[in-house]
Amino acid sequence: METFRTEEEQVEAIKRWWQENGKSTVFGIGLALAMVFGWKGWQGHVKDQAAQASAVFDNLMVADAAVQRDGTSRSTAEHLANTLKDQYGNLSYGQFAALYKAKYAVQDGELDAAVAELEWVLKQGPEPVLKAQAQVRLAQVRYALNDYPAALALLDDVAGTGYGAQAAELRGDILFAQGDKSAALTAYKQAKVIAQEQEVPSNNALLDLKISDLSVAVSTEKGTN
Template structure:
């Protein structure tokens, strides 16, 4: 009898425990399932977005790589670039799309709009490389607008590594136009050294140095 009572007591204790804790246990299990399910859904959603961004970017590249774009193709490229930035903000796809949009705007001589795109990109991107590229291209736009000193001022503030050669060559081009040959020569020499250090052949710099004369 004592064993029976013990078993009955154990069963009764289990019933009480279940009454006290069963609902919270079920809730916990449901929450765990929901968390796991939510995580899997989030992963699937992120994968889907990444694939969509990749597909749109490939389309953009295909159009931009055409030697000569028709007006319709230019409109398509701009639409793809703008859409990528809107739908995949914060991604590298969006960053590169902004660079392409700026290029299209420059080709259309919409310099103010191009500069605005590049400034926004430079401010918001988390990529050091994109900051370098967008900074140098902002300076190029300023130069094309005839704002030589502003372009030089911007270049002097840029922290470049991968694009040091490009930045210094652009300085040389601007200074040459300003007829400051000595400063231009120094900039070209820095550009040449930077390109050589990175293993990039840039023979046009030797031509630019030669054009400066002795």
């Protein structure tokens, strides 16, 4: 009899617990399931977006190749770049599209428009490689606008990326424009070293010429002092 009462009490305890906590338990399970299925649905949406953006980007590259080859398909390329940026700006595809828009703006001599596109890319929090590319390109435009301090600041954290050599050479160009030949030579030599350390070393005849000419100029200046 004692055993029966104990089991009865256990059943009653379970009933009371269910009355007190059952709804919240069901809600919690439902919420968890909703989050799981919602996350899977979101992942599917992201994959669909990426696939669509990739297709548009492939067409943009084809159109841009035609632009660079013979100047044709410019309007098509611009339309595709605008579509990617407007519809997929949260993805790297849309951010790369803004780089194309900046390139076309530079080709048209619209440097302020190029600045706006490149600054937009940086505000999106892009992937490290894309960020470095945008920084170097923006630094090039700032350099063309004679905004040397802003250009140099953009190059500060590019070292260590695949654009390190390009950034160092650009730093040398800016320092030379500011009249600091010795610092410019150091930057050029650094660019040479970085280029040689790359997995696929690159030959840059213009950089070699800059180093040669500046080496003579700096030596001459030191000899006259």
